Each structure stands twice: as C-alpha cells, then as structure tokens.
Amino acid sequence: MKRDTVENAFFPITVNPLLKGLISRFDKECPTDGNLLLNSLKDFLGAPVSLCPTCRHISRRIAKPFYELGSRFLRVEKEFMRNQFLNQEYGEAWLRGFGLMMKGVEKFGVRVPFTPAGPFEIVWNFTYQCNLRCKHCYENAGGAKRPELSTEEAKQVLDILSKVAGIGLPALSFSGGEPLARRDFFELAAYAKKHIGYVSIASNGTLITKDNAKRIKDSGIDYAEISIDGATPSVHDDFRGIPGAFERALEGVKNCVEEGIDTCIATTIHRDNLSELGKLIELSKQLGVRFMHFNYIPTGRAKAYVELDLTPDERLHVLETIGKEIIGLYLQAKEEELKSGKSNVKVDRFFSTCPQYASVMRELSKRFGEKFMVEAHYAAKKGVESVANFLGGCGAGRLYCCLEPNGDIKPCVFFPTNKNTVLGNMLKDNFEEIWDKHPLLWKLRIREKLEDYIVDGKRVGCGSCPDKYICGGCRARAYSYFNGNVNTPDIGCIHNKPLWEKIVGNKR
Numbered sequence: 001m002k003r004d005t006v007e008n009a010f011f012p013i014t015v016n017p018l019l020k021g022l023i024s025r026f027d028k029e030c031p032t033d034g035n036l037l038l039n040s041l042k043d044f045l046g047a048p049v050s051l052c053p054t055c056r057h058i059s060r061r062i063a064k065p066f067y068e069l070g071s072r073f074l075r076v077e078k079e080f081m082r083n084q085f086l087n088q089e090y091g092e093a094w095l096r097g098f099g100l101m102m103k104g105v106e107k108f109g110v111r112v113p114f115t116p117a118g119p120f121e122i123v124w125n126f127t128y129q130c131n132l133r134c135k136h137c138y139e140n141a142g143g144a145k146r147p148e149l150s151t152e153e154a155k156q157v158l159d160i161l162s163k164v165a166g167i168g169l170p171a172l173s174f175s176g177g178e179p180l181a182r183r184d185f186f187e188l189a190a191y192a193k194k195h196i197g198y199v200s201i202a203s204n205g206t207l208i209t210k211d212n213a214k215r216i217k218d219s220g221i222d223y224a225e226i227s228i229d230g231a232t233p234s235v236h237d238d239f240r241g242i243p244g245a246f247e248r249a250l251e252g253v254k255n256c257v258e259e260g261i262d263t264c265i266a267t268t269i270h271r272d273n274l275s276e277l278g279k280l281i282e283l284s285k286q287l288g289v290r291f292m293h294f295n296y297i298p299t300g301r302a303k304a305y306v307e308l309d310l311t312p313d314e315r316l317h318v319l320e321t322i323g324k325e326i327i328g329l330y331l332q333a334k335e336e337e338l339k340s341g342k343s344n345v346k347v348d349r350f351f352s353t354c355p356q357y358a359s360v361m362r363e364l365s366k367r368f369g370e371k372f373m374v375e376a377h378y379a380a381k382k383g384v385e386s387v388a389n390f391l392g393g394c395g396a397g398r399l400y401c402c403l404e405p406n407g408d409i410k411p412c413v414f415f416p417t418n419k420n421t422v423l424g425n426m427l428k429d430n431f432e433e434i435w436d437k438h439p440l441l442w443k444l445r446i447r448e449k450l451e452d453y454i455v456d457g458k459r460v461g462c463g464s465c466p467d468k469y470i471c472g473g474c475r476a477r478a479y480s481y482f483n484g485n486v487n488t489p490d491i492g493c494i495h496n497k498p499l500w501e502k503i504v505g506n507k508r
C-alpha cells in the first residue's frame with residue numbers, strides 16, 4: 001500500500017486545491033431548490049429533480065463531469081450508486097453520506113482513508129440503565145443512577161444531528177445500557193426517524209415482547225441488533241449475569257422477525273464462547289437474521305476479564321469462519337447472475353466489528369480466485385470493492401463517533417470515558433468544531449501516525465503494516481493495552497502476534 005502513502009504526501013499540494021475549488025462551485029444552498037450538492041448528484045444519476053436555470057447549468061456543466069470522473073476513478077459502478085441512492089429504502093442515508101463525503105473533500109482534501117465533514121453514523125449510548133449485568137459491558141451499565149439527558153434535551157441533540165455539516169446525520173444507533181429501559185425510548189426513536197435517514201437499536205433483547213417489537217416497527221426503526229452470547233442458555237446467561245436472559249433474548253429476536261424488522265444477532269466472541277461460533281452462525285441462518293461478530297475489547301467491565309480476550313490465532317479463526325460464509329453467498333450470487341443476469345442473494349449478512357476483517361477477507365477471497373473486499377470494517381457490498389482503502393477499516397472519530405447518555409462525545413463506544421477521551425458535549429459545545437479540529441480525532445484519522453516496535457530484531461505493528469489503509473487496527477484495543485496511546489499497535493491481529501506474545505503471552 002505504498003501508493004496510499006505517496007498519495008497522502010502529494011494530494012495536499014496537487015489535486016486537493018483543485019478538488020476543493022471545484023466542489024465549492026456546486027456546494028451551494030439555492031433559495032428555490034435547496035442543497036445543490038445533493039440535487040446535482042440526483043441529477044447525475046438520472047432522478048427527476050427540479051432545478052432553476054442557474055442550478056441546472058452548474059449541475060450539468062460542473063458537477064456532472066466531476067461525478068463521472070470520480071466514480072470512474074473510484075471504480076464505483078453508476079448502477080450501484082443509482083440503486084443505493086435512489087431506489088432503496090435507505091436512499092436518504094446514502095445521499096447524506098455522499099454529501100458528507102463531498103463536503104469532507106472540500107474541507108479536508110482527499111486522504112486515504114478519507115474523513116467526511118461529519119460522521120456517517122453515531123452510536124448513542126442512550127442510557128446507563130440496564131436490566132442485565134453483563135460481564136463485558138463497555139458502558140459499565142446498571143448500578144447507581146447517573147445523570148442522563150431529559151427527553152427534551154435528547155430532542156435538542158437530535159435536532160443538532162439532523163443538520164450536521166448542513167447535510168444531516170445519515171445513521172443513528174440507540175445503544176446503552178438497554179435503550180428500552182428508558183420510558184421515553186419510543187417517543188425519541190420516532191423523533192429520530194423523522195430527522196435522520198437510518199435509525200437502529202442495539203438491545204439485549206429481553207424486553208422485546210411482541211408488543212414492544214410492534215412499537216419498534218411503528219416508531220420507524222430500520223434495524224434491530226440483539227446480543228446473544230451463546231447458542232445455549234448456560235453460556236449466554238452466565239455471561240449476561242441473569243438466569244433466563246437467553247430465552248427472553250431469543251424471543252426478542254423472533255418477535256422482531258415476525259414484525260418484519262431487519263434483525264441481527266450480535267455476539268461478542270471471547271474464550272468462553274469461542275466454541276459456540278459455528279452454532280451461533282447456524283442459529284442466525286435458521287432464524288433468517290444477520291450475524292455480527294463483536295470484537296472483545298478489554299474496556300469498561302471487560303477490563304476485569306482481560307484473560308477472555310482472544311489470541312491473534314483465535315481471532316483469525318473467527319474472521320475466516322465468518323468470511324467463508326460471506327464468500328459462499330458472494331459466489332452463489334455470482335453464479336445466479338451469470339445464469340439469469342440477476343440475483344436476489346443478500347451478501348451482506350455476516351459482519352465483524354474487527355477492522356482486520358478487511359485484510360482477512362482480501363486474503364481469503366484470493367484463495368477462491370476472487371477479488372472481494374469488505375467495505376469499512378463491518379459491511380460487505382458488491383460494487384464498491386475498490387474503495388476499501390478510502391473507507392479504511394477502523395472508523396473511530398472519522399466515519400463514526402459515539403455519544404454518552406449525558407450528551408458527551410467520544411470517538412468510539414469502546415473507548416473508556418475519561419477527560420482524555422471525552423471530546424466535548426452535544427449541548428454545551430459545537431459538534432462541528434469538535435469534528436473539524438479536535439486533536440484526538442486527527443490522531444485517529446492519520447494512518448501515517450500509527451506506531452510499531454522492534455521485536456526480536458523485526459519491525460512489528462500497525463505502523464509498518466501494508467494493510468493499515470484498509471484496516472488500521474482497533475484503536476480502542478490499542479488504547480486499552482497501551483495505557484491510552486491510540487497510535488500503538490492492535491496486538492490482537494495475527495500480523496502483530498510477536499507483540500501479543502511479548503505483552504500477554506507470558507501472563508496467561
């Protein structure tokens with residue numbers, strides 16, 4: 001990936017000034033037609049859009065050739081863009097993502113990976129309340145009451161998010177704690193859906209009765225992610241701290257499926273449930289839901305169970321197991337397309353929050369004679385394989401950030417909450433100023449700042465890794481193992497095994 005390093009050195013003095021100038025020509029608010037940045041993209045993709053003569057002129061003469069060249073350069077198929085931005089239910093979220101990307105280029109220039117003018121997604125740890133006592137809770141939820149935003153204050157936050165960078169937030173996920181433990185959850189979820197393109201919930205599932213599943217659906221939530229940490233009650237309940245949690249969570253999944261909600265089983269894989277992985281994948285297939293592997297990070301309550309963290313070899317096994325599922329679906333889709341010209345197979349069904357997924361998938365797909373890549377670190381889509389380095393693995397403080405129940409802003413939910421990681425507060429500070437300027441965010445965004453070490457005469461670490469532009473390592477894991485230094489190596493990666501052995505190996 002030397003090319004990415006060279007591009008990052010030359011872009012600021014070569015292409016960036018030109019691009020910034022060009023985009024500023026059509027990043028305009030028209031009093032009659034609204035935002036020309038988004039309207040010109042719709043126009044380029046052939047959507048019927050009303051444009052005044054001035055806007056039409058700029059759209060056709062400046063924006064169109066720009067989009068034409070840009071999509072060719074990134075090798076993103078126009079048909080893919082048309083499908084995502086215009087035809088699908090979540091077109092609004094995709095359009096906003098695109099708008100933030102263009103404004104990001106205008107503000108910060110092109111970099112690999114790139115930084116948009118605002119996050120594509122925010123995970124809101126919406127409450128500290130929880131009815132379970134999970135060993136690995138990153139939020140240390142439950143216990144004594146801590147201050148949270150009121151309903152009206154939470155609406156103010158949503159108002160701010162709906163206008164981020166003059167475009168608006170594409171996607172918001174309510175997490176916690178348990179979001180359903182707050183009485184005003186449905187009111188706020190419905191409010192969020194009116195202002196944000198794509199809204200989801202991450203829940204322990206135990207409170208998702210038939211009635212609540214219907215309310216989730218009615219409030220407009222697009223996606224429900226339910227934590228299941230074992231394929232059997234004993235494994236799940238032991239980890240979640242409350243007997244009966246497994247049965248209720250499973251009911252929650254089934255209730256969501258019955259309501260027609262896009263549903264996912266999310267499993268934090270650690271040493272005590274690693275052997276359940278195959279059964280969990282089967283369970284997700286039986287239930288017809290997606291499967292998300294959550295990377296175990298020793299943070300929050302999980303800090304006390306650091307010995308549960310997977311070794312680099314175990315993590316590689318998990319990622320290859322999930323990757324093979326995706327590749328199976330990909331090949332199935334490809335075969336159908338060859339036979340009939342189209343396929344309804346949904347490839348993006350197995351995810352991981354582990355940024356090495358991109359690197360593992362690339363190697364795995366080569367073994368199958370394919371060139372298949374995951375987009376960002378947890379999604380896989382056909383048609384955007386060549387932009388993996390642009391999207392760039394770990395998105396902490398770059399593609400995404402997190403909010404605490406009191407409105408505090410952090411780069412990622414897996415960062416501990418302290419004076420070094422809290423970037424500001426949604427109601428007390430200016431979110432855009434934080435996004436544009438905070439030094440911690442810029443530390444996380446520049447891959448050339450990643451560090452390495454010499455181990456037994458060899459250079460080891462994300463800093464010297466050729467895959468740093470598509471992966472970058474989990475910065476929360478680096479923070480956790482290296483006492484707050486976010487640029488250190490992710491020692492859970494197979495490439496950094498010598499470091500893992502040096503730091504952890506002897507202690508186990």
Ligand code: SF4
Pocket residue numbers: 355356359461462463465466467468469471472473474489490493494495496
């Ligand atoms: S060494 Fe770091 S950047 Fe490279 S693949 Fe591993 S975690 Fe990712």
Ligand code: SF4
Pocket residue numbers: 353354355377393394395396412413414473474475476477
């Ligand atoms: S630090 Fe990065 S890779 Fe790790 S969980 Fe957060 S966003 Fe994902």
